[in-house]
Amino acid sequence: MKRYHIVKRDLLTPGRRIVFYLLAIAAALLLGALLLMMTGVNPLSYYFKMLTIGTVTDSGELSRLAYKQVENLIKVFVPLVLTSVALSVAFKMKFWNIGGEGQFLVGAVAAAFIPLKFGVIGNQALTLLLMAAAAMAAAAVWGGIVALLKVRFGTNETLMTLMFNYIALYFVALLGEEKAGWNVFLDPESQRPLFRSVWDFVTMPAITIGKFSLSWSLLFVLVLCILVYFYLKKTKHGYEISVVGDSIGTAKYAGMKVGRIIVRTMLLSSALIGLAGFFKLTSAGPLSTSLTDSVGWTGIVVAWLAKLDTVGIVITSLLISILRFGCSQASVTFGAVDSRFADLLQGVILFAVLAADFVIRFKIVKKEEA
Amino acid sequence: MGVEVLTGFLYSLVVYNIPLLYGTVGEIFNEKTGSLNLGVEGTMAVGSLFGYLVGCWCNSLLLGILAAMVFAGLCGLLFAFFTVTLQANQNVTGLTITTLGLGIYYFVGHGVNKNLGWPSMQAAANVAAGWKAQPIPLLSDIPIIGKAFFSHNIFVYLGVLIAVLSWWYMKYTKAGLRMRAVGENPAAADSCGVNINRYKYAHILLGSAIMGIGGYYMALNISGEYLASTGWINGYGWIAVALVIFAKWNPARALLGTFVFGIFKTLEVYNDSIVAAFPKAFGWLNAIPLKVYTALPFIITAVVLFAGSVRKKSKSNQPAAVGVNYYREDR
Numbered sequence: 119m120k121r122y123h124i125v126k127r128d129l130l131t132p133g134r135r136i137v138f139y140l141l142a143i144a145a146a147l148l149l150g151a152l153l154l155m156m157t158g159v160n161p162l163s164y165y166f167k168m169l170t171i172g173t174v175t176d177s178g179e180l181s182r183l184a185y186k187q188v189e190n191l192i193k194v195f196v197p198l199v200l201t202s203v204a205l206s207v208a209f210k211m212k213f214w215n216i217g218g219e220g221q222f223l224v225g226a227v228a229a230a231f232i233p234l235k236f237g238v239i240g241n242q243a244l245t246l247l248l249m250a251a252a253a254m255a256a257a258a259v260w261g262g263i264v265a266l267l268k269v270r271f272g273t274n275e276t277l278m279t280l281m282f283n284y285i286a287l288y289f290v291a292l293l294g295e296e297k298a299g300w301n302v303f304l305d306p307e308s309q310r311p312l313f314r315s316v317w318d319f320v321t322m323p324a325i326t327i328g329k330f331s332l333s334w335s336l337l338f339v340l341v342l343c344i345l346v347y348f349y350l351k352k353t354k355h356g357y358e359i360s361v362v363g364d365s366i367g368t369a370k371y372a373g374m375k376v377g378r379i380i381v382r383t384m385l386l387s388s389a390l391i392g393l394a395g396f397f398k399l400t401s402a403g404p405l406s407t408s409l410t411d412s413v414g415w416t417g418i419v420v421a422w423l424a425k426l427d428t429v430g431i432v433i434t435s436l437l438i439s440i441l442r443f444g445c446s447q448a449s450v451t452f453g454a455v456d457s458r459f460a461d462l463l464q465g466v467i468l469f470a471v472l473a474a475d476f477v478i479r480f481k482i483v484k485k486e487e488a
Numbered sequence: 489m490g491v492e493v494l495t496g497f498l499y500s501l502v503v504y505n506i507p508l509l510y511g512t513v514g515e516i517f518n519e520k521t522g523s524l525n526l527g528v529e530g531t532m533a534v535g536s537l538f539g540y541l542v543g544c545w546c547n548s549l550l551l552g553i554l555a556a557m558v559f560a561g562l563c564g565l566l567f568a569f570f571t572v573t574l575q576a577n578q579n580v581t582g583l584t585i586t587t588l589g590l591g592i593y594y595f596v597g598h599g600v601n602k603n604l605g606w607p608s609m610q611a612a613a614n615v616a617a618g619w620k621a622q623p624i625p626l627l628s629d630i631p632i633i634g635k636a637f638f639s640h641n642i643f644v645y646l647g648v649l650i651a652v653l654s655w656w657y658m659k660y661t662k663a664g665l666r667m668r669a670v671g672e673n674p675a676a677a678d679s680c681g682v683n684i685n686r687y688k689y690a691h692i693l694l695g696s697a698i699m700g701i702g703g704y705y706m707a708l709n710i711s712g713e714y715l716a717s718t719g720w721i722n723g724y725g726w727i728a729v730a731l732v733i734f735a736k737w738n739p740a741r742a743l744l745g746t747f748v749f750g751i752f753k754t755l756e757v758y759n760d761s762i763v764a765a766f767p768k769a770f771g772w773l774n775a776i777p778l779k780v781y782t783a784l785p786f787i788i789t790a791v792v793l794f795a796g797s798v799r800k801k802s803k804s805n806q807p808a809a810v811g812v813n814y815y816r817e818d819r
Contacts, residue, residue: 124573153595156599157599157602157603158603214579216526216579216583267794267797271794271797271798272797273793273794273797274793274797274806274811276524276579276811277729277730277733277789277793278790278793278794280526280726280729280730281730281786281787281789281790281793282790284723284726284730284783284786285783285786285787285790288779288780288782288783288786289779289783291779291782292777292779292780292783295777295778295779296777415583415586415587416587418579418580418583419580419583419584419587422577422580453602454598454599454602454603455595455598455599456594456595456597456598456599456716458590458591458594458595459591459594459595460591461587461588461590461591461594462588462591462592462594462595463591464587464588464591465584465585465587465588465589465591466588468580468584468587469566469570469584469588472570472574472576472580472581473570473574475574475576476574476575476576479575480574480575
């Protein structure tokens with residue numbers, strides 16, 4: 119009798135691995151194209167619209183508002199890349215922080231609290247700095263609790279961070295509904311409860327190049343990515359993270375304080391996600407329950423697609439940002455396609471890449487059995 | 489007036505929250521075989537959409553249920569294929585099922601709405617008739633309780649039946665015992681000759697199909713009106729994931745948990761009328777912001793999760809191998 123067995127295989131060369139991943143992405147886009155054709159949409163023109171993120175008009179010329187579209191893409195990219203990088207720090211340790219959504223919101227709430235309660239403190243720069251610090255501190259506490267429980271009692275962090283997401287989400291929803299003296303988050307001018315924008319007090323500075331204004335947040339975030347890259351690759355902390363991720367037993371045997379490493383790393387991971395919340399708040403307007411734009415979830419996909427590699431995450435974040443923002447732009451032209459086609463495409467791409475992972479890690483051999 | 493409000497509250501408690509029971513029982517089947525499937529929300533969304541469309545187009549409630557089970561089951565198949573056969577990470581796979589499932593819901597829903605026209609539930613006479621309440625003779629005549637618990641559509645009775653049968657299956661049958669062994673210690677079960685992969689596949693598929701019925705329920709419960717912004721499932725799948733913990737991985741306790749969590753969900757709607765009907769007893773409810781009710785299931789679950797981990801591992805009931813893939817040659 120012949121039986122098929124799944125066996126781990128030797129590492130493929132990077133070149134061959136890249137070929138497999140590219141094939142996977144091509145297959146995913148092809149499937150997307152078939153679905154688009156079924157709704158009567160020309161997939162080529164849809165994909166063109168998506169990849170050019172609305173910078174090209176229907177007549178094929180560069181749109182006069184193209185600079186605006188690039189600015190908007192950056193607004194999507196900045197929170198996503200920072201969240202994904204932050205999540206990868208925890209994932210490297212095999213700590214399942216799926217609480218990005220909650221940490222992001224908690225960070226944004228804390229950041230908003232500073233100007234809405236105290237107004238401008240000193241000057242704009244100082245206020246922004248305090249907001250960023252508040253966002254990081256609050257999110258670190260929100261994520262740190264889970265790490266502490268995990269270390270102390272072995273509480274399942276996947277499920278706990280999941281619960282914390284929804285507690286944070288409905289806390290923000292509550293702030294948006296309760297008009298009261300203590301609630302500084304609402305617009306005092308409005309009769310109906312409405313979140314007040316921090317833009318009444320502060321704006322994120324930007325470098326203007328002609329009409330285009332390049333937000334400082336992009337520069338900050340890219341510097342942070344470089345710092346995280348060196349933190350993970352070149353420092354003792356980074357090494358400890360990867361040892362704990364490989365095997366807690368080994369880490370303990372080597373004399374590492376595993377509990378402290380887990381808590382410290384999770385504090386860092388969630389603080390960075392809180393900072394992403396701060397950047398989103400200052401670039402995209404008032405607090406809301408949909409402020410996260412699902413980066414807490416998308417970030418997990420991005421980190422995984424990029425194999426937790428920091429450089430890979432930056433590139434993948436950019437591509438996924440183009441995909442998501444591009445689909446919302448394309449849905450303006452193609453009314454028959456919902457903008458959340460992006461979710462579908464993103465899911466198909468991830469599954470295709472997971473399948474490619476399998477082909478890269480394992481092979482199927484046929485064995486004769488008696 | 490008080491009696492009517494109380495009856496209405498209890499009736500809504502049942503009718504709006506039974507989908508949670510379907511989602512929870514489905515997820516218990518997944519987790520009991522060691523698979524933390526975070527794709528409940530997406531699986532229910534896919535089941536709801538295709539169940540509704542097929543049911544209406546074929547004018548058959550039964551075909552609707554079957555379609556919901558088959559399409560949700562396909563989501564389960566995807567999850568099983570990737571995590572069991574391809575050894576992919578369960579968290580990432582599950583979350584992607586949710587993203588993909590919601591993407592499919594909006595893409596197909598929007599496409600059908602724009603291109604083919606949305607089928608109305610009323611036009612599909614058999615579906616509309618099948619959804620009608622079927623009071624249980626005698627029991628439904630009991631004051632308050634009769635209307636609240638025994639005058640429902642067949643999906644309510646079916647959900648309770650599935651929960652009880654699942655409880656019996658897991659506790660008293662040989663297959664149920666083996667299934668639990670797979671979730672506790674797959675290597676040991678393997679060495680006793682249990683086909684791990686077959687058990688995992690079967691129960692992930694079965695669980696996902698049950699989630700699909702829950703999704704179909706949610707579609708019919710709002711008369712099949714297409715919701716383009718929030719979707720039909722609107723977070724119920726996530727509450728189900730929480731409810732599994734609250735129910736301590738026990739389908740019978742899930743029944744109880746559904747009503748406990750359901751009280752908060754229902755209070756969101758019934759807060760004002762309860763306060764108006766019983767100002768003395770429940771006037772204090774007015775001081776509670778409505779969103780606290782929405783958050784409470786998650787707060788309670790966090791506490792239960794915490795308490796479970798503080799007590800001895802053996803008492804928390806969580807399957808030991810949940811979230812861990814089984815690769816035979818890693819033993």
